[in-house]
Amino acid sequence: MYRYDEFDAAFVAGRTAQFADQVKRRLSGELTEDQFRPLRLMNGLYLQLHAYMLRIAVPYGTMNSRQMRKLAHIARTYDRGYGHFTTRQNIQFNWPKLKDIPVILEELASVEMHAIQTSGNCIRNVTTDQFAGAAADEIIDPRPIAEILRQWSSLHPEFSYLPRKFKIAITGSPNDRAAIRFHDIGLQAAVNGAGEIGWEVWVGGGLGRTPMIAKLINSFVPNEHLLAYLESIMRVYNRYGRRDNKYKARIKILVHEEGLESIKGQVEAEFAEVRGGVLTLPQEELDRITAYFAPPDFADRSSDKIDIAYQSIIDPAYGRWLDNNLFPHKQSGYASVTVSLKPVGGAPGDATDTQIDVVADLAERYSYDELRVTHEQNLVLPHVAVADLRAVYDLLVANGLAEGNNNQITDMICCPGLDFCALANARSIPIAQEISKTFAAPERQKDIGDLKIKISGCINACGHHHVGHIGILGVEKKGGELYQITLGGDATEQAAVGKIIGPGFEADAVPGAIEKLVDFYIANRTSAEEPFLAAYRRLGEAPFKEALYGAA
CATH class of the missing domain: 3.90.480.20 (Sulfite Reductase Hemoprotein; domain 2)
Structure with missing residues (x-):
């Protein structure tokens, strides 16, 4: 695992001390909440419905036991005894007191952790495949590059105040488990004709109110030029990204409105100027970082099997x-x-x-x-x-952690929703809880097979509902909560955005609606081996819609 160098330690210590003074001035009334807001957001501190929320960065999702125990200590000492792990491979604490935030940040710094760039219009935490460095299908461990991207993007002077937040995901496998096509920039390991390993670069993906699948802007960028190429993309976005309308400020809108070829031409022009310069990644530096991610010294267990x-x-x-x-x-x-x-x-x-x-x-x-x-x-x-x-x-x-439901219907992504979030229109957590109870029987889950449900409490799509095989979106209607259902989403290399198939449902009707869809799938699949998404793609939307709403 990567260890902080002298720069990292000094950088985090300096920011922690700076923010401690800002918190002190907020508590004394010297700073108003409006004045404090941009300062706290730069340090991962949000103000939600009921309390402050602190989002802690877990770069590329990797931690050791010492860091994990520190998170347990923070939950126990400064929060309400739990933490919430997020879709950006981070952890959130929902109930910290403002006066305790500086101490929490000091404790985090002691185990090489922080909350910087988990909020605001900057390059956010770089995410990866959760099996990086271990997966049997992997071309290359993407975490050394993810760490280099973290260092490159941290407090980058040109990209600290972007038109909007910016998200990068990277996978070293041909099987995309990091949803790279739904990020502002997605990187996927690739091998060229000479057998060299580099990166496909995808640009302009995202969810939210305007979901879009990223487009391939370059089929092979070698490691030595990757920083220069990404910086070229960022410069074009920073120059032309909308600042007058936050709903149109993401790079996906820029790519959509300008067209991929236009954006690619401008990126290539920037790249021609910086290629071969100070942004060239030396092989010796890549080797130095890669050494931190060397595989463990595995004991020989090749004869061990399990039936x-x-x-x-x-x-x-x-x-x-x-x-x-x-x-x-x-x-x-x-x-x-x-x-x-x-x-x-x-x-x-x-x-x-x-x-x-x-x-x-x-x-x-x-x-x-x-x-x-x-x-x-x-x-x-x-x-x-x-x-x-x-x-x-x-x-x-x-310890209540042995649920054998990975990739099954009860393994749902779910945002905090209206129980916590000030932006939400509807509750998400109670919907997930009721669906999981409805499909609790292990035998039923096994019969259903691979089916991903994702739930968001508002159009910002923090629950990734657009890419759920079944997606659920909570909306506000006449002061009440209503839930729209989408079908056909896919976050893998076969990326697809789900489609709303009809009117929304009241909260108590959602589990029954999901049951109708599941029952129709089981009755109409070609065999038990045909998963829900394959059946949906084969049959099309219309029969599922009729099963849910009845004949028109």
């Missing part, structure tokens, strides 16, 4: 967990384990201080002191020996 079918017979709950929550590891005899934060009836993404401590202990003991936050609001132990899976599972069971 999931047999385990499913003798212990169905354990077998289900093995079947759903393991991901193939590049090292024989190991697996990556998803720790579900989606218990039946729970708030997706929430973990108690005790649970956070437990996952830290598991990472230290069984995963070479490494863990990940996923953009789907779960946690991952990336390097678990097959022989240790039962021990890990038993400890998860004892």
